[in-house]
Amino acid sequence: MISTPTVRVLYIDDEENNLQAFRASFRRQYEIYTAISAAEGLLILQNVDIHVIIADQKMPNTTGVEFFKGVVKTHPDPIRILLTGYTDIEALADAINHGDVYRYITKPWNDLELHNSIKNAYDAYKGRMDLRNKMTELEKTNDELNRFIYSISHELRAPLVSVIGIINLVKMEGLYDSSGEYWGLIETCSNKLDYYIQKTLQYYKNTKDVPDHSEINFGLIIQELIDLHTYSDKDTKFNVVINQNVKFISDAFRIEVILSNLISNAIKYQKTNEPNKTVNIEVDVNEHKASININDNGMGILKEHLEKIFMQFFKGKMHHGSGLGLFIVKEALDKINGTINVSSNIEDGTTFKITIPNAK
Amino acid sequence: MPNKTGKVLLIDDNDIDLKINYKIINLSGFFQEIILCQSGSEGIDYINKNLDEPNSWPDFILLDIQMPEMDGFEFLEIYKNFPRPFLDHCRLAILSSTLDFGDIKKAEANPLVIKLLKKPLYPNELQELLNKHSMLLGI
Numbered sequence: 137m138i139s140t141p142t143v144r145v146l147y148i149d150d151e152e153n154n155l156q157a158f159r160a161s162f163r164r165q166y167e168i169y170t171a172i173s174a175a176e177g178l179l180i181l182q183n184v185d186i187h188v189i190i191a192d193q194k195m196p197n198t199t200g201v202e203f204f205k206g207v208v209k210t211h212p213d214p215i216r217i218l219l220t221g222y223t224d225i226e227a228l229a230d231a232i233n234h235g236d237v238y239r240y241i242t243k244p245w246n247d248l249e250l251h252n253s254i255k256n257a258y259d260a261y262k263g264r265m266d267l268r269n270k271m272t273e274l275e276k277t278n279d280e281l282n283r284f285i286y287s288i289s290h291e292l293r294a295p296l297v298s299v300i301g302i303i304n305l306v307k308m309e310g311l312y313d314s315s316g317e318y319w320g321l322i323e324t325c326s327n328k329l330d331y332y333i334q335k336t337l338q339y340y341k342n343t344k345d346v347p348d349h350s351e352i353n354f355g356l357i358i359q360e361l362i363d364l365h366t367y368s369d370k371d372t373k374f375n376v377v378i379n380q381n382v383k384f385i386s387d388a389f390r391i392e393v394i395l396s397n398l399i400s401n402a403i404k405y406q407k408t409n410e411p412n413k414t415v416n417i418e419v420d421v422n423e424h425k426a427s428i429n430i431n432d433n434g435m436g437i438l439k440e441h442l443e444k445i446f447m448q449f450f451k452g453k454m455h456h457g458s459g460l461g462l463f464i465v466k467e468a469l470d471k472i473n474g475t476i477n478v479s480s481n482i483e484d485g486t487t488f489k490i491t492i493p494n495a496k
Numbered sequence: 497m498p499n500k501t502g503k504v505l506l507i508d509d510n511d512i513d514l515k516i517n518y519k520i521i522n523l524s525g526f527f528q529e530i531i532l533c534q535s536g537s538e539g540i541d542y543i544n545k546n547l548d549e550p551n552s553w554p555d556f557i558l559l560d561i562q563m564p565e566m567d568g569f570e571f572l573e574i575y576k577n578f579p580r581p582f583l584d585h586c587r588l589a590i591l592s593s594t595l596d597f598g599d600i601k602k603a604e605a606n607p608l609v610i611k612l613l614k615k616p617l618y619p620n621e622l623q624e625l626l627n628k629h630s631m632l633l634g635i
Contacts, residue, residue, distance in 0.1 A: 289595045290562050294510065294615075297593040301516040301616035308523050308619070337595050367621070389597050 142167050143258045144184060148177035148203070149192040149219070158190075161247050166254065174203045181207060186214045188257040190241075190250075193220035193227070201231040208236055213264065215257035219243055285340055293333050300326050335460040338393050342468045347387040349495055354378050354419045354426065357392060358399075365400050372403050372413040380421040385496040390468040395428075397461040398488055402432040404457075405486075410434075424494055431487040437480040445478065502555035503529040507539040507571065508591070509563040517558065517591070517617050524619040526626055527556070536566030540574055543582070553585050556626070558613070561592040561599055568592070569602065576608055587629050589613050 146169045147158050155170040162168055169184060171177035174195060180186070189207070191200035204216045218240040220228060231237040238260060239253050303323045306312050312319050355378040362374050402415040410433060418429040437445060437452070444450045446466040449459035469476055473493050480486035504527040508514045514532050521530055531554060533539040539557070546552035561568035568590060575588070590603045593615040603612045611625050 286596060290593070293595065294513075294562070294593045297615040298510070298512050298516060301513065301520070304616055304618065305516060305519050305523075308520065334595060341597065367618075 141258075141262075143188065143254065144169065144186050145188045145190065145254060146171065146177060146180055146184070146186045146214070147190045148172075148174060148195070148200070150195045151192070154192070162251070162254075165251065174198045177203070178207065181211050181214070186211075187261045188217065188254055189214045190217045190219055190254075192243075193218055199227065201227050201236065204231065204236045205234075213261065215261045215264075217241060217253055217257055219245065282344075285337065288333070289337050293330070296326060296330055296333070300330065331458060332460075335458055335464060339460065339464050339467065342390060342393065342464060342471060345389070347390065347472055347495075349385050350388045352384045352386050352388060352391055352426075354380050354384070354421065354428075358395060358417060358419070361392070361396050361399050365396070365403055369403060372406060372415055374415050374417065376417045376419075378419045378421075380419065380426075382421060382423055382494075383496055384421050384426055384494050386426075386492055386494070387472050390472050391492065393468045394465050394474075394490065397465045398430050398490075401461055402430060402434065402486075406432070406434045421494070423496075426490075426492045426494065428490040428492070429487060430490075431485065433485040436482040436485050437478070438482070442478060442480060446476075502527045503531060503553070505531045505533060505539060505542065505554035505557045507533045507536060507557065507563075507568075508560040509535055510560070513560070513615065520617055520619055521622070524623065526619075526622065536563055536568070536571035536574075539571060540566075543575075543578060547579070547582065550581075550585070553582060555586060557586060557588040558591040558617075559588060561590060561594055561603065569606075572606055572608060583608070589625060591615060591617060 143165075144167045145162070147155060148171045149155055149158075150172060152172065155172065159168050159170060169180050169186065171180055174191075174197060177189070177191070181189070189204075191203050193200040195203075200218045200220065204218070207214075208216075215238045216236065218228065218231065218237045219242075220240055221243050228237070228240055232240070238257055241250055241253055299322070303312075303319060303326065306319055355376075358376055358378070362376070366372065366374075399415070399417075406413045412433070414433050416429070416431045420427045441450075441452060445462050447459075448463040450463075451457050451459040466476060468474075469490065469492070472495075475491050477489045478486065479489075504521060506514055506517055506521075508517070511534065514534065518530055518532060521527060531542060533542060536559075539559075543554070559568050559571060563571075566574075572588075576583070587610050588608055589611045590609055591613045592599070592603075594600065600612060603609050610629060613621060613625070
């Protein structure tokens, strides 16, 4: 046997005859509540979980439309049906356009028509509830995922960072070469793992977070990133020219991710035998956008690779990238409506041109 | 250039990291005395116990963020209420492996935090920071 859900219907009308007729027609199909006035209807609404409200338009103290307008804030969930004569079409159109009324039925009602309307109204109610439950579920899943990512960034990375700390100690105590190449291999692997964790978090955070709007000082960010990335390798010379006289608003995290990956690449992919390793960074900021050029005299990118470098896990054959850096750059730019172009050749090196709209 | 007169207080719940950072600071010789605390409340207790003895005040604190019970930010909430002379004497940096943008922003926004150092601790990075603040540190 299929059990049909209990649909609770509240009918408000100042004419007792109508209430009785309604009860007689529908008491078998629905759980019926009736009220002789708007005030009494409100009282029921406060105590019973009603799915569908039907109200007469013409009542002594208030109209059905006004009643609906009042309850829509306190009881937004029940679906509202108006019962009316042909006379007050204007008030009706207004109510429907404002979303206060789901449907209207003309008086005297036709049982079948009203029955169908209640059925449809209940379906709408159920759809609304399903959607809300799904939203709650989704928020919960999202929260869990966030906690999971947060714990990866701490619990998973913390011991790895301890390992790298121990390797540093081994170096400081002059033991690095004491076991052949083993310490060096451990160091390479640890750094690689750390790099993957960092990129994965960057990627995840980029996909998930809504862009934030903070003030960006390109001079400051770029200097910090250069300091960070040249810490272990000071061979590369940076020429930085910043023209920023206006306020620039954009997403701080994503801009940092974009610039960080490009600056790190510019250092990583230098020619080993180049005596003047150089990176030029130019930033021009105006009311509408920031234009950024990052140019290096590094090893360049093969022409046939240029189209693929922004694809996930694409790696050049000779070099040990992760295939994630430029992919993340592109993804982050997409989120803040930026663009990127690249030109490169093996002789002169590579130039990335980026534009990012000013979100102010 | 910092010399060996100062005291540094390390606060970290992870005893391996505490050992590593003890050794790194010890080998670098930046401080004469290294005080180890395994929790935020242990750190607070140490400072409280020595409040009347300026000679025992740490000159520098390295504070972890992620710790059970009292985390680094909770530590800072209590720490900021120590008397002004103490806060003027002692400098504090965060030493954490966090990559969480929220944590990083929060740490940088705290006026009592002179810098967020990322684990692993590199002697030259610490030295640079100490040089920058050597006047304030009085070491």
